[in-house]
Amino acid sequence: MKKSLRILALALVLVTVVAAFASCGKKLSGTYSAEIFGTGTKMTFDGKNVKIAITVTLLGEVASLDATYKIKDDKITFEIADEDEISNELAKKVVAELEKPAAFEEGDNYIKIGDVKYTKQAD
Numbered sequence: 001m002k003k004s005l006r007i008l009a010l011a012l013v014l015v016t017v018v019a020a021f022a023s024c025g026k027k028l029s030g031t032y033s034a035e036i037f038g039t040g041t042k043m044t045f046d047g048k049n050v051k052i053a054i055t056v057t058l059l060g061e062v063a064s065l066d067a068t069y070k071i072k073d074d075k076i077t078f079e080i081a082d083e084d085e086i087s088n089e090l091a092k093k094v095v096a097e098l099e100k101p102a103a104f105e106e107g108d109n110y111i112k113i114g115d116v117k118y119t120k121q122a123d
Contacts, residue, residue, distance in 0.1 A: 026071040032111055032118035039090055043118065045069075050078070052098070054091045062088035065095065076104035076113055 028045035035041075038057040043050050048070070054063040066081045078098045086092050102114035109120045 026106075028069075028071075028106075028111065031121040033121055034116050034118040036116065039094065041094060041116075041118070042121075052078075052080070052095075054088075054094050056088070056090055059088070062086075063091035063095070067098075071104055074104055075101045077101045 027047055028050075029047075031042060031044045033040060033042040040055040040057075042053040042055070044053075048068050050067050050069050052063075052065045052067055053061055054065075055061045063086045065083065065086070068079045068081075070077050070079075080095055080099060083092075083095050083099075086095060097114070103112070105112040111118050111120075
């Protein structure tokens with residue numbers, strides 16, 4: 001009987017450890033940036049939070065947003081907190097694209113979200 005209890009206790013511990021690791025999604029750290037057709041996007045990741053700055057070449061920074069993100073099954077999704085405050089139409093389009101689940105890839109000095117490659121910036 002004691003042996004059965006020990007085996008059951010060990011199995012429960014193993015299940016708990018596996019569940020804990022499975023629930024820990026991938027987290028990014030640092031600042032990444034990309035520029036497409038005169039619009040730049042800079043993302044600063046810290047744990048599950050990300051600060052997104054959108055710039056337009058002639059106008060400078062047009063939006064600064066707080067968001068959270070989740071990476072699961074090679075897909076990334078963003079939850080933008082204050083998107084209603086964006087007045088620039090180009091920035092609204094960038095945010096609309098970021099809110100769609102997109103393919104995610106991570107390399108040594110870059111991340112790729114959908115078709116856009118973001119280069120890691122030096123700290």
